[in-house]
Amino acid sequence: MSHNPIVENLKREIENFSSQIKAEKVGHVLEVFDGIAKVSGLSDIKSSEMVTFPNGENGVVLNLEEDTVGVIILDDFSKIQEGDEVKATGKILEIPVSDNIIGRVVGALGAPIDGKGVIKADKTYPIEKVAPGVITRLSVSEPVSTGIKVIDAIIPIGRGQRELIIGDRQTGKTAIAIDTILNQKGQNLICIYVSIGQKDSKLRKLQTCLEEGGAMAYTVIVSAGASLPAPLLYIAPYTGVSIAEYFMDQGKDVLIIYDDLSKHAVSYREISLLLRRPPGREAFPGDVFYLHSRLLERACRRNKEYGGGSITALPIIETQAGDVTAYIPTNVISITDGQIFLETDLFYKGIRPAVNVGLSVSRVGSSAQIKAMKKVAGTLKLDLAQYRELEAFAQFGSDLDEATKKQLERGKRAVEVLKQPQYAPIKIEHQIVTLYALTKGYMDDVPINKIKEFEQGLTDYSERKAKVFYKQVVEKKMWDERGEEELKKVIEDFKKTFN
Amino acid sequence: MTIISNNDIAQAIYLSSKDKTGHELSLFLVRVVKFLDRKRFLGRANDVLFRLKKIINREHGIIEAKISSVTKLHEETKKDIIHTLKKRYEAREIILLESLDERLLGGIKIEANDEIIDASLKNKINKLQEYLIRKV
Numbered sequence: 001m002s003h004n005p006i007v008e009n010l011k012r013e014i015e016n017f018s019s020q021i022k023a024e025k026v027g028h029v030l031e032v033f034d035g036i037a038k039v040s041g042l043s044d045i046k047s048s049e050m051v052t053f054p055n056g057e058n059g060v061v062l063n064l065e066e067d068t069v070g071v072i073i074l075d076d077f078s079k080i081q082e083g084d085e086v087k088a089t090g091k092i093l094e095i096p097v098s099d100n101i102i103g104r105v106v107g108a109l110g111a112p113i114d115g116k117g118v119i120k121a122d123k124t125y126p127i128e129k130v131a132p133g134v135i136t137r138l139s140v141s142e143p144v145s146t147g148i149k150v151i152d153a154i155i156p157i158g159r160g161q162r163e164l165i166i167g168d169r170q171t172g173k174t175a176i177a178i179d180t181i182l183n184q185k186g187q188n189l190i191c192i193y194v195s196i197g198q199k200d201s202k203l204r205k206l207q208t209c210l211e212e213g214g215a216m217a218y219t220v221i222v223s224a225g226a227s228l229p230a231p232l233l234y235i236a237p238y239t240g241v242s243i244a245e246y247f248m249d250q251g252k253d254v255l256i257i258y259d260d261l262s263k264h265a266v267s268y269r270e271i272s273l274l275l276r277r278p279p280g281r282e283a284f285p286g287d288v289f290y291l292h293s294r295l296l297e298r299a300c301r302r303n304k305e306y307g308g309g310s311i312t313a314l315p316i317i318e319t320q321a322g323d324v325t326a327y328i329p330t331n332v333i334s335i336t337d338g339q340i341f342l343e344t345d346l347f348y349k350g351i352r353p354a355v356n357v358g359l360s361v362s363r364v365g366s367s368a369q370i371k372a373m374k375k376v377a378g379t380l381k382l383d384l385a386q387y388r389e390l391e392a393f394a395q396f397g398s399d400l401d402e403a404t405k406k407q408l409e410r411g412k413r414a415v416e417v418l419k420q421p422q423y424a425p426i427k428i429e430h431q432i433v434t435l436y437a438l439t440k441g442y443m444d445d446v447p448i449n450k451i452k453e454f455e456q457g458l459t460d461y462s463e464r465k466a467k468v469f470y471k472q473v474v475e476k477k478m479w480d481e482r483g484e485e486e487l488k489k490v491i492e493d494f495k496k497t498f499n
Numbered sequence: 500m501t502i503i504s505n506n507d508i509a510q511a512i513y514l515s516s517k518d519k520t521g522h523e524l525s526l527f528l529v530r531v532v533k534f535l536d537r538k539r540f541l542g543r544a545n546d547v548l549f550r551l552k553k554i555i556n557r558e559h560g561i562i563e564a565k566i567s568s569v570t571k572l573h574e575e576t577k578k579d580i581i582h583t584l585k586k587r588y589e590a591r592e593i594i595l596l597e598s599l600d601e602r603l604l605g606g607i608k609i610e611a612n613d614e615i616i617d618a619s620l621k622n623k624i625n626k627l628q629e630y631l632i633r634k635v
Contacts, residue, residue, distance in 0.1 A: 010631075013630070013631055014627065014631075017626075017627055017630050017631075019623050019626045019627070019630075021616060021617070021618045022616075023587075023614045023615065023616045024614065024615050024616075024617070025613060025614055026610075026613060026614065026615045027613065041613040042613060043612075043613045044613075066504055066506055067504065067505070067506060085615070087615075
């Protein structure tokens, strides 16, 4: 008898092993190409069911045809050969989830890819799930503070909302998403960033940025890089939302960013064309709307009886030459509860974030905006709209009346105030002070080139001096007369020292 | 335009020929070949025949079962297998297609009706391997 503990352990394991012979539904690979396999047999298979190939590769059934089954392969398909046995599993695709996933970078199937070891999974979650019904939902009323003045003031986002970030390449779409994640420190919001078809170098840069900002402590990155086959790019956002649902089921609030859904639609188009589904507009298949609507419907705010928690979704769409009327942008615009529209022209004019305030909208976010912000930002959108109109008009005439001149000056200052550098989210109370000073006309006599300096100085000074105002805004989300009087006095004092 | 599948052709041939015998059947089969030729479907003939055989088997309750084993099976064992399969698939007749496969190491493997019943030693060892290297 051996006393080697390894051998003893092995013996015990083998003794515990029992294998039952059971009939398994099988099919055979007819052809395999570009991440797709056509399989014969598998007579009782269901749509979206997971299948396994001989070397352990997984696949998902997408097409059920008269004689064959179309399967997307989710692993390396180079080893799969014609005639290989394909086994049905009777399950739909699931991903492992646990609390330990926070701070990690995982692949499209939830497996870690950051080299920090295995993630011990508590349970598995199906990647496809029906979105919560109307009975379980609650309307949006809690804000997601992005730390970006123009968004928090004019296009506010609420927990459970779906707000599209749309714009051409290089207009700062990802930057808005990253700034939003960076601003969630201590805000009780878990962030999930789903990278779809992005360059690995970009992802690495982003991960470093989040690590340096201390944001990885509450963030998960799901990545399906540009080098991966289309089926994995197609699966990645569903994996992301399943992880989000795992946290929401614990009553937590989650923010999920899909960067970007244009590439997701393209990968789905590739799969659909390979599966010989009929192409429609722009060669996208007929169900490309459903592809995104079923994904974004899973973002919601649930009421307390059904466990609470929320998923806020920020999908990103890349437009071509500012064309928002293309197929995928119009689809996603109609699905979401508003959009943040970024423009190349504004970006190169130095207005960053390059948000076009006229075209951007938040359909449900205003009810989530805190009272104090609502009060200061109420007239801002109107001011900006009037400014833009007058700006165009003022180019033709030099003699302007006093009121028009004043409006133009106010508009210029508003544009200046709303500019903000990247990775520099601003606390909501600071934003309120700045916007209060702007809308009440305290900045009207400050030269435009000194606005930034004024803003910085004012926030530092007021935080030290206007203690009552700050306390009221943080605790009650609104100020009273006493607070307002204090702030007014503090701004006036600061102006004296500033000049 | 709807595409006529091989299954549709096989189904049509079966339904049209099932009441025919002798000379009538011969004439019908000639017409079928002419039809396939006219429609340029002769290239699909092999698959159509394969599907026709499947349809005939299904209609007559016949199931073909492939049995692989390392050594030749005893008659008694075969009878037992046929009996079990008849019961499992409620079939009238089971046609056994035997083959020898040393890679199984021992036991048998049955393939019938899109199902595999793998009672081979190789499968058992594979399962044991999966069990031993499972993530705890």
